Amino acid sequence: MANNRLRASGATAGVTFAARLTFEDIHLSFGETETLRGVTLTAEPGEILCLLGPSGSGKTSLLRIAAGIQPQTSGRVLLNEREIAGPDIFLPPEKRSIGLVFQDFALFPHMSILENVRFGLTKLSVADGRKEALHALRRVGLEGHAQSWPHVLSGGEQQRVALARALVPRPSVLLLDEPFSGLDTRLKDSVRAETLAILRETRATAIMVTHDAEEAMRMGDRIALMDKGKVVQAGRAEDIYHRPQSLFVAGFFAELNVFAAAVSNGVAATPLGPVPAPGFRDGDAVSAAIRTTDIRVETAGPGTAGRVIARRFVGESELLAIAIQGSDKPVNARIKAGILAPRIADVTLSFDTSDVLVFETGIENA
Numbered sequence: 001m002a003n004n005r006l007r008a009s010g011a012t013a014g015v016t017f018a019a020r021l022t023f024e025d026i027h028l029s030f031g032e033t034e035t036l037r038g039v040t041l042t043a044e045p046g047e048i049l050c051l052l053g054p055s056g057s058g059k060t061s062l063l064r065i066a067a068g069i070q071p072q073t074s075g076r077v078l079l080n081e082r083e084i085a086g087p088d089i090f091l092p093p094e095k096r097s098i099g100l101v102f103q104d105f106a107l108f109p110h111m112s113i114l115e116n117v118r119f120g121l122t123k124l125s126v127a128d129g130r131k132e133a134l135h136a137l138r139r140v141g142l143e144g145h146a147q148s149w150p151h152v153l154s155g156g157e158q159q160r161v162a163l164a165r166a167l168v169p170r171p172s173v174l175l176l177d178e179p180f181s182g183l184d185t186r187l188k189d190s191v192r193a194e195t196l197a198i199l200r201e202t203r204a205t206a207i208m209v210t211h212d213a214e215e216a217m218r219m220g221d222r223i224a225l226m227d228k229g230k231v232v233q234a235g236r237a238e239d240i241y242h243r244p245q246s247l248f249v250a251g252f253f254a255e256l257n258v259f260a261a262a263v264s265n266g267v268a269a270t271p272l273g274p275v276p277a278p279g280f281r282d283g284d285a286v287s288a289a290i291r292t293t294d295i296r297v298e299t300a301g302p303g304t305a306g307r308v309i310a311r312r313f314v315g316e317s318e319l320l321a322i323a324i325q326g327s328d329k330p331v332n333a334r335i336k337a338g339i340l341a342p343r344i345a346d347v348t349l350s351f352d353t354s355d356v357l358v359f360e361t362g363i364e365n366a
Contacts (some may be wrong), residue, residue: 018045018205019080019097019172021066026075028061028229035061036072037229043173048199048206050220052213052252057226059209063175066207067100068093079172099171099204103178105162107150113137114146117165136164140198155183156191163195167202174199176208180215192218213253217241225249247287247359255292257331260285260361268358271326272304272349275356285361294355295333297322297340303350306331313337322349 021043028036036058043049051059064070066077068084068091076086079098084091093100107116118133137143140160150158159179166174179195180188196219199206210216216223217237224234233245244250247258261268261277263284268277270288277286296303297320309330310321318337321330331349340347 017170017172018203020045020078021098021173021205021207022076022078022081023062023066024076024078026062026065026077027073028058028065028070029073035229036065039075039226039229039231041224041231041234043205043207045205046203047221048196048208048219050216050223051207051209051226052211052216052223053226054211054252058229059211059226060177062226063100063177063207063209066173067098067175068096097169097172099166099169099174101159101162101166101174101176101179103181105158105182107158107161107165109150111150112146113142113148113150113153113161116150116161117168120165120169132168133164136168137161139167139201140164140194154187156187156194159183159191160194160198163198167198167204172205174204174206176206178209178211180210188215195219217253225252244357247289247357250289250357250359255332255334256289257292257295259288259290259327261288262286271324272331272351275353275358277358280358280360287359287361289357289359290351290355292319292332292334294351295331295335296350297333297335298348298350299340299344299346301348301350303348306347306349308340308345308347311340322347324349 026039118129121129259270263280306322306324320333
């Protein structure tokens, strides 16, 4: 849909000179409160890097430091190996060649769409600025709204205007602070796809903040998951999902059933059955996690007997809560809607032991 819209407008996105942006041992403190604790991270040229994490994890603070809105307490920021913020230098935002798309789009209500996009082109003549702004609007499929006011545009259209305004100076790096959080659920998928197409066409290096794991997986070439001011794991979505380094990481990417267990002879005993616990010693306390999508629910067959105590239809899936012996909390399962008859209560649960994630209990992201 996004590519079709861009082709229909007759525009191709102007190519930027993508840069490498590096955070080197970044700390940020406000009094005794430490917001960022030694963040080292690099966005490669042309890469879309998603900063993912819960509220208060430091994502937006890192973005503000990159933009030059907030100076770090210590550490360095480098653009193509050139220091732009550190102990001896602090380039102001307008000299960094870094664009920023705000969470609320920050369009000027008293300016036309064209003037909003032209606003940052202060070094060009009025005529040249209008020409560049029109090209940027054509790039995002909104040339026909050049003389409109922001309030007449939909949320998705306003987001594309904000993107055009950020891209028109051809920044080396584009920062996006939860750019889709203000959109309703119906619009998000299409606007995300449009934004991704534009970023690919412009070949911009982009860093996007989000608290939505699915959004990060859809948008990012790589993901950096943050918690308590630190990057706890970074890599491709597939690698983080299949090889999480902690229970926190695993739980951020999927709904989990977590069972406390002790290891004996390389095995952890759970209410659903024994699971392999390689690398642990006898007596180690562990947490065994099984994703809700990895639980098989059948009316007969081998496995653990259970009784459905609650179920909820959520479109293509159905969420089940199932009571089993040996567990004081129900097992949650997400199954394809319609495969379990409505009146069925007695079921059998099974899973592949290779899908179980085992972590040392008490080891979090301190």
